[in-house]
Amino acid sequence: MSNKTRWYKDSFVYQIYPRSFCDSNGDGIGDIQGIISKLDYIQDLGVKAIWLSPIYKSPNYDNGYDISDYRDISPEFGSLDDFKKLISEMHKRDLKLIMDLVVNHTSFEHEWFIKSKESTDNEFRDYYFWRKGRGKNGKKPPNNWTSRFGGSAWTYDEKTGEWYLHLFTKEQPDLNWDNPKVRKEVEDIVNFWLDLGVDGFRCDVITYISKAKDLPNGKWHPFVRGDEHFTHGPNIHTYLRELSKNGFSKKDTMIVGEGAGVNLEQALIYTNEENEELDNVFHFEHMETDFYKQVLPRKFKLTNLKKIFSRWQLGLFQKGWNSLYFENHDFPRSLKRFTGDYKDKRVEAAKMLAISLYMQQGTPYIYQGQEIGMTNYPFESIDDFQDVVVTNVRRVFGVFEPLFRPIILKVLKVRARDNARTPMQWDDSENAGFTKGTPWFLINPNYTEINTKNDLLNHDSILNFYKKLIKYRLNNEVIIKGYYQEYNSGNEDLHVYIRTYNGVTILVVCNYKNKEVSFNPHPETVNKNCNLVLHNYGYDRPVLEPMILRPYEALVYELNKTK
Ligand code: GLC
Numbered sequence: 001m002s003n004k005t006r007w008y009k010d011s012f013v014y015q016i017y018p019r020s021f022c023d024s025n026g027d028g029i030g031d032i033q034g035i036i037s038k039l040d041y042i043q044d045l046g047v048k049a050i051w052l053s054p055i056y057k058s059p060n061y062d063n064g065y066d067i068s069d070y071r072d073i074s075p076e077f078g079s080l081d082d083f084k085k086l087i088s089e090m091h092k093r094d095l096k097l098i099m100d101l102v103v104n105h106t107s108f109e110h111e112w113f114i115k116s117k118e119s120t121d122n123e124f125r126d127y128y129f130w131r132k133g134r135g136k137n138g139k140k141p142p143n144n145w146t147s148r149f150g151g152s153a154w155t156y157d158e159k160t161g162e163w164y165l166h167l168f169t170k171e172q173p174d175l176n177w178d179n180p181k182v183r184k185e186v187e188d189i190v191n192f193w194l195d196l197g198v199d200g201f202r203c204d205v206i207t208y209i210s211k212a213k214d215l216p217n218g219k220w221h222p223f224v225r226g227d228e229h230f231t232h233g234p235n236i237h238t239y240l241r242e243l244s245k246n247g248f249s250k251k252d253t254m255i256v257g258e259g260a261g262v263n264l265e266q267a268l269i270y271t272n273e274e275n276e277e278l279d280n281v282f283h284f285e286h287m288e289t290d291f292y293k294q295v296l297p298r299k300f301k302l303t304n305l306k307k308i309f310s311r312w313q314l315g316l317f318q319k320g321w322n323s324l325y326f327e328n329h330d331f332p333r334s335l336k337r338f339t340g341d342y343k344d345k346r347v348e349a350a351k352m353l354a355i356s357l358y359m360q361q362g363t364p365y366i367y368q369g370q371e372i373g374m375t376n377y378p379f380e381s382i383d384d385f386q387d388v389v390v391t392n393v394r395r396v397f398g399v400f401e402p403l404f405r406p407i408i409l410k411v412l413k414v415r416a417r418d419n420a421r422t423p424m425q426w427d428d429s430e431n432a433g434f435t436k437g438t439p440w441f442l443i444n445p446n447y448t449e450i451n452t453k454n455d456l457l458n459h460d461s462i463l464n465f466y467k468k469l470i471k472y473r474l475n476n477e478v479i480i481k482g483y484y485q486e487y488n489s490g491n492e493d494l495h496v497y498i499r500t501y502n503g504v505t506i507l508v509v510c511n512y513k514n515k516e517v518s519f520n521p522h523p524e525t526v527n528k529n530c531n532l533v534l535h536n537y538g539y540d541r542p543v544l545e546p547m548i549l550r551p552y553e554a555l556v557y558e559l560n561k562t563k
């Protein structure tokens with residue numbers, strides 16, 4: 001058994017997307033010095049760790065998720081010296097650093113891949129998946145798998161007349177983890193960064209690293225094929241345990257896995273402490289309540305979201321560990337998604353969402369800008385998107401793209417990852433205080449109103465509420481260790497639950513709708529001494545009794561407490 005302290009169980013983690021966080025030198029791109037200049041802001045929030053999206057050397061086909069040198073920093077973000085400074089400044093402030101580890105694939109510009117392409121018998125050939133094509137002359141891809149970003153998962157290479165596998169863009173060839181040399185390389189990379197002082201890793205699409213032997217065809221589906229052969233593949237748990245033994249567990253780390261396709265059953269294996277694989281996983285089930293397969297918009301139903309919450313809260317209780325998130329760099333902003341048309345109630349809605357999510361069990365994550373209620377960008381033209389996924393999708397439509405453009409745009413407006421990638425809104429000066437130069441990407445025009453400067457000044461702001469909530473959560477065992485029980489499960493408007501631990505109970509009541517909703521406390525929770533500890537309207541509900549909740553009203557009561 002490892003001697004981890006498991007500090008992540010009572011810590012908030014703040015995610016930074018470096019390109020869009022803060023630009024220190026006016027080139028329009030966020031950078032490490034920019035992050036350093038905002039560490040006091042982050043510390044002040046009360047979080048205990050930062051997850052940094054990739055800052056390694058990369059040709060940026062997928063904004064850093066395509067790494068060409070795992071031991072160097074991308075010059076646009078700074079240098080290794082800047083990085084060392086970042087770590088020391090963070091540790092000074094008791095902030096831990098979680099690096100993104102992108103090792104399912106490399107960039108096609110990584111030297112391993114460049115060498116691998118050269119011939120069919122070089123020593124790097126087997127670092128990747130090279131296969132002969134099917135059909136006459138091998139001109140059809142080796143199997144029917146699709147890339148997660150649309151189109152075939154294979155690209156033909158003229159030089160050796162073979163195809164290589166990429167579950168993402170063709171600039172992101174998949175590494176062959178069945179090759180022990182590849183696994184050793186990954187271990188070395190992990191240890192390189194641990195030696196530099198990092199405190200953990202967020203493992204990018206880690207559930208895809210083990211592919212089924214012989215790469216068989218996947219079940220037919222119009223646009224997602226092959227999943228069953230590379231999600232939690234045959235050796236996934238063996239490889240993770242090996243990496244943990246030889247890397248992850250050498251320090252008091254937190255390892256979180258991006259759990260594409262993870263269900264509860266798998267999460268229990270990944271996060272069971274005895275298995276020493278991952279400490280928590282990002283599952284996607286709640287992120288699909290409004291998007292089928294994460295892509296096609298569908299009507300959001302609160303009852304579906306609550307069912308998922310309950311299943312994961314109960315399923316992992318004392319057996320594994322959860323992660324709590326509503327936002328990251330791969331999804332649109334959470335407000336519209338889960339609270340609908342909030343109109344002039346943005347602040348109330350954002351606070352309500354925070355209460356609904358963060359009073360649950362698991363490690364809580366906040367994505368940059370979420371703490372001030374940043375919103376989706378008002379995209380009007382398809383050419384305004386920058387994400388490679390958009391380019392890919394358009395390419396897949398081929399000559400029909402112009403015909404389908406209005407529909408594609410409609411979906412992208414609500415689904416595109418670009419929504420979360422607009423620069424951080426620091427103040428109401430030009431470019432939202434993000435840069436003195438020309439920003440690499442569009443800045444949401446609402447920055448004059450939605451920015452950290454305003455929120456810091458306003459006592460009732462979302463930001464100040466986040467601080468209160470973070471502090472409250474971190475000081476409460478019941479939230480960290482307590483049992484979760486949902487009430488009113490069939491109700492489409494309310495999310496109501498209790499957490500219980502050692503004789504202490506907290507009751508959480510959230511109105512997800514922009515309308516008044518009546519609420520009758522469950523008999524088990526009434527007639528007890530109660531103390532209202534968090535609210536988003538004001539301290540005017542001291543007594544827990546039948547009430548008409550205001551739009552998006554959210555309340556947290558401690559029960560059983562003597563006042
Ligand atoms: C993960 C990342 C995403 C990236 C993909 C490929 O899903 O979060 O941003 O595009 O992996 O690396």
Ligand code: CA
Binds near residue numbers: 023026027028030031
């Ligand atoms: Ca810069």
